[in-house]
Amino acid sequence: MSTSKWTVTFKVFRKKGEEVPHYDEFKLEVDPDEYVLDGVERIWAFHDRSLTYRHACHHSTCGACGMRVNGVEKLTCITPVRDVTHDGGVIRVEPLRNFTLVSDLAVDMGVMYTRMDKVGQRSVNSDAKEAYQSENRPAGPAESGVDFIRLSDCIECGLCISACPITASSPEYLGPAVLAGAHQHGIKGDEQVFRLADCEDGVWRCHSAFECTAVCPSFVDPGERIMDLRKQIIGEQFRRLFSGSNARKINTMEASK
Amino acid sequence: MTEISNQSPVSRAGKWFDPRARSINMIGFILNRITALGLTFYLFLHLIVLHQLAQGPAAYDGFLSMIHNPVFTFFEVLVVTAGFMHALNGIRIALNSFGVGIRYQKMLLVVLMGIAIIVSLVFAVHMFTV
Numbered sequence: 001m002s003t004s005k006w007t008v009t010f011k012v013f014r015k016k017g018e019e020v021p022h023y024d025e026f027k028l029e030v031d032p033d034e035y036v037l038d039g040v041e042r043i044w045a046f047h048d049r050s051l052t053y054r055h056a057c058h059h060s061t062c063g064a065c066g067m068r069v070n071g072v073e074k075l076t077c078i079t080p081v082r083d084v085t086h087d088g089g090v091i092r093v094e095p096l097r098n099f100t101l102v103s104d105l106a107v108d109m110g111v112m113y114t115r116m117d118k119v120g121q122r123s124v125n126s127d128a129k130e131a132y133q134s135e136n137r138p139a140g141p142a143e144s145g146v147d148f149i150r151l152s153d154c155i156e157c158g159l160c161i162s163a164c165p166i167t168a169s170s171p172e173y174l175g176p177a178v179l180a181g182a183h184q185h186g187i188k189g190d191e192q193v194f195r196l197a198d199c200e201d202g203v204w205r206c207h208s209a210f211e212c213t214a215v216c217p218s219f220v221d222p223g224e225r226i227m228d229l230r231k232q233i234i235g236e237q238f239r240r241l242f243s244g245s246n247a248r249k250i251n252t253m254e255a256s257k
Numbered sequence: 258m259t260e261i262s263n264q265s266p267v268s269r270a271g272k273w274f275d276p277r278a279r280s281i282n283m284i285g286f287i288l289n290r291i292t293a294l295g296l297t298f299y300l301f302l303h304l305i306v307l308h309q310l311a312q313g314p315a316a317y318d319g320f321l322s323m324i325h326n327p328v329f330t331f332f333e334v335l336v337v338t339a340g341f342m343h344a345l346n347g348i349r350i351a352l353n354s355f356g357v358g359i360r361y362q363k364m365l366l367v368v369l370m371g372i373a374i375i376v377s378l379v380f381a382v383h384m385f386t387v
Contacts, residue, residue, distance in 0.1 A: 070278060071277050071278035072278045072279075097272075163279075165272070165273040165274075165275070165283065165286060165287075166273070168269060168272035168273055168275075169269050169270060169271075169272050169273045170269075171269070207286055207289070207290075207350075208282070208285075208286065208350045208353050208354070208362075209282055209283050209285070209286035210280070210282035210283075210362065211279060211280060211282065211283050214279075214280040214282065214283075223282075223359070224359045224360075227353050227354060227355075227356050227359050228356055230354050230355070230356070231355060231356040234355075
């Protein structure tokens, strides 16, 4: 840890209710090795108790403290001040894009959690009632020596969705985290996930900007997963085309209506 | 599917164009979209030019002599550049979409855009000197 303090101006996005969005400035003495979230917490604790933001674990596990720091999506609990500014510099802190703003730096990520549920990723942050029932909770690794990928993988922080230029203009697009979840869940053997991924708001909406991969703090690499999902879908569609199983499935679905 | 943001479609329309603090891949995406829009606009202009043929050879020749100047040649060079950039970037995206070269997509973008600029410069020299 360094001993010299930096003077940094935190320029914090503010908006509550119908208020016009604006920025409040707070000049803080910080250790450059402190994290951006530490600064935000200090603002709340000593300068403005009305500041709203989300955080929980402080060690990049919960995914709650995602914000835009100087325009780039960051998990603020693991973003050192020295990485984003300099002594006498400014740190602009804004809420994530492409989510409904709740207040100040807090956004509503419910839609992402709901979509994660739909692609079979309901272990964390699920808002489905059945996910809270004990029989639906993961009991442990299926095989000994095999760890859950989920918790060491996507933390559902929403940074990828905020960074995605396609979600910015097409909110119906499932989004990188959800499609990465579909990739992890697998499309073979789950018709609902297959259909969600293989639609205009699924993998085909992605335009390969790879911003999701650039900002992901957990190295999930949603961009590569979406590309791989496309490859799997094309393969599956070819298989169905020549085996005729697609036609059979559609007939079965229509018959069951 | 429920909308993820409460912004209106009009305020969302230009959100894709924001290269600030973004990676080179985002530049590739923005380049591809801008060149696509530019080429689409040019297609309509081209159809208007071709429409001059319906007015007879004299009208068409007159129009061609009017646009034969450095300003229009510059815009023609832009069209050629946009064409090469969009085509080569499109090849990169198509390869990536089939799972080919994803790990090298940044390098692919730089190399292909470099080729597009070099070829466009060759075209520019040729178009301005002939």
